[in-house]
Amino acid sequence: xxxxxxxxxxxxxxxxxxxxxxxxxxxxxxxxxxxxxxxxxxxxxxxxxxxxxxxxxxxxxxxxxxxxxxxxxxxxxxxxxxxxxxxxxxxxxxxxxxxxxxxxxxxxxxxxxxxxxxxxxxxxxxxxxxxxxxxxxxxxxxxxxxxxxxxxxx
Amino acid sequence: xxxxxxxxxxxxxxxxxxxxxxxxxxxxxxxxxxxxxxxxxxxxxxxxxxxxxxxxxxxxxxxxxxxxxxxxxxxxxxxxxxxxxxxxxxxxxxxxxxxxxxxxxxxxxxxxxxxxxxxxxxxxxxxxxxxxxxxxxxxxxxxxxxxxxxxxxxxxxxxxxxxxxxxxxxxxxxxxxxxxxxxxxxxxxxxxxxxxxxxxxxxxxxxxxxxxxxxxxxxxxxxxxxxxxxxxxxxxxxxxxxxxxxxxxxxxxxxxxxxxxxxxxxxxxxxxxxxxxxxxxxxxxxxxxxxxxxxxxxxxxxxxxxxxxxxxxxxxxxxxxxxxxxxxxxxxxxxxxxxxxx
Numbered sequence: 001x002x003x004x005x006x007x008x009x010x011x012x013x014x015x016x017x018x019x020x021x022x023x024x025x026x027x028x029x030x031x032x033x034x035x036x037x038x039x040x041x042x043x044x045x046x047x048x049x050x051x052x053x054x055x056x057x058x059x060x061x062x063x064x065x066x067x068x069x070x071x072x073x074x075x076x077x078x079x080x081x082x083x084x085x086x087x088x089x090x091x092x093x094x095x096x097x098x099x100x101x102x103x104x105x106x107x108x109x110x111x112x113x114x115x116x117x118x119x120x121x122x123x124x125x126x127x128x129x130x131x132x133x134x135x136x137x138x139x140x141x142x143x144x145x146x147x148x149x150x151x152x153x154x
Numbered sequence: 155x156x157x158x159x160x161x162x163x164x165x166x167x168x169x170x171x172x173x174x175x176x177x178x179x180x181x182x183x184x185x186x187x188x189x190x191x192x193x194x195x196x197x198x199x200x201x202x203x204x205x206x207x208x209x210x211x212x213x214x215x216x217x218x219x220x221x222x223x224x225x226x227x228x229x230x231x232x233x234x235x236x237x238x239x240x241x242x243x244x245x246x247x248x249x250x251x252x253x254x255x256x257x258x259x260x261x262x263x264x265x266x267x268x269x270x271x272x273x274x275x276x277x278x279x280x281x282x283x284x285x286x287x288x289x290x291x292x293x294x295x296x297x298x299x300x301x302x303x304x305x306x307x308x309x310x311x312x313x314x315x316x317x318x319x320x321x322x323x324x325x326x327x328x329x330x331x332x333x334x335x336x337x338x339x340x341x342x343x344x345x346x347x348x349x350x351x352x353x354x355x356x357x358x359x360x361x362x363x364x365x366x367x368x369x370x371x372x373x374x375x376x377x378x379x380x381x382x383x384x385x386x387x388x389x390x391x392x393x394x395x396x397x398x399x400x401x402x403x404x405x406x407x408x409x410x411x412x413x414x415x416x417x418x419x420x421x422x423x424x425x426x427x428x429x430x431x432x433x434x435x436x437x438x439x440x441x442x443x444x445x446x447x448x449x450x451x452x453x454x455x456x457x458x459x460x461x462x463x464x465x466x467x468x469x470x471x472x473x474x475x476x477x478x479x480x481x482x483x484x485x486x487x488x489x490x491x492x493x494x495x496x
Contacts, residue, residue, distance in 0.1 A: 108338025
């Protein structure tokens with residue numbers, strides 16, 4: 001396959017074409033707003049194309065590590081054990097996007113079960129550790145989002 | 155509404171059916187921008203008695219193209235009840251095509267407000283202007299919504315049994331949104347657990363607009379406010395609107411609350427009669443997380459439908475970022491335990 005230019009570059013090139021060729025030729029306000037929205041979505045897609053597999057794999061490791069930590073603590077619940085069993089049975093090392101996303105979601109269920117347990121037990125240290133994992137996830141989402149506001153809402 | 159070229163004729167025929175002896179001619183019809191969830195259009199109408207009127211049409215998008223699914227039947231019933239009560243400044247709902255037979259989709263016809271949205275007005279002010287009387291005017295308009303006697307809406311909107319059960323149900327919507335989505339959403343489980351553990355003092359349940367933000371407040375040419383877009387309204391905790399306004403305006407400013415948080419809340423307490431034990435900076439933070447769920451869950455449903463191949467369209471893809479805005483606010487509103495800095 002051709003790997004250069006990257007998918008990120010290709011998408012950003014489409015975005016430039018949209019902004020510099022198509023948008024100036026359009027007068028209708030609803031269409032111009034749709035173009036602004038498309039521009040934003042293309043930027044989101046470019047960032048995801050460049051990083052999403054690595055980010056999901058990194059977060060998966062963090063979420064599973066946290067779930068194991070909680071499962072080994074006084075906060076352990078059957079729900080965490082069940083989610084970890086499902087993760088082990090369903091996870092994949094494949095780097096195809098659907099497979100990575102599936103494994104990521106299974107890890108997310110483990111993490112969620114661990115959050116439930118930690119919050120119910122009122123364990124502050126594990127609560128803070130959970131927030132660290134959530135913060136990593138949010139940093140990735142924020143990078144994907146970039147500059148964003150409700151276009152056309154005025 | 156799905157085919158604008160047909161609309162002048164269809165709208166005129168629809169109005170003729172609902173206007174007694176008068177006959178209508180639609181002299182102009184154009185799609186409106188600014189609405190996210192529904193199709194919007196503006197129509198100029200000349201009646202055969204020589205009078206003219208301007209209407210706004212608010213209809214459902216085609217199946218599979220809506221960023222959120224809400225009921226026009228319920229919205230029409232609510233608009234009719236609120237109009238009859240005459241307690242809130244809002245444009246009159248005049249006609250309803252409840253089947254879509256006449257206007258191509260279920261569609262409510264409202265009076266047009268001669269003015270601009272408050273968002274548009276605020277956009278013309280510089281940040282150092284203080285925005286004149288708009289912050290307090292906004293509070294007064296919100297308080298007017300929350301002073302409505304909800305007993306008159308009992309046949310239209312569901313009335314919760316009690317505050318505690320209502321709030322727990324609202325919190326549970328975070329868990330439900332997680333359970334039904336196409337992938338795990340740990341933010342939702344975290345915020346649900348945090349909100350359950352930190353419930354504030356209760357307030358009487360009132361009418362909640364649920365999308366109270368400056369694009370949904372029209373300012374007439376003489377400066378009066380008219381509240382529009384009631385599709386998500388329900389009876390709940392009035393602080394939901396305070397919190398929602400705060401998070402919405404944090405993402406799409408200016409945030410008039412943040413100009414003077416204590417003054418904003420003091421005015422609200424004065425206008426509603428609510429006490430400082432229930433309306434304060436802490437409860438504002440709490441409801442800034444909790445109130446997001448109504449709109450958030452609708453956007454997430456659209457995203458989930460898209461993931462399953464059941465929905466499409468730029469509104470769904472574009473508003474995915476609103477979920478991230480929600481996550482940012484969840485993390486800010488759900489404070490860490492003492493000693494934590496995250």
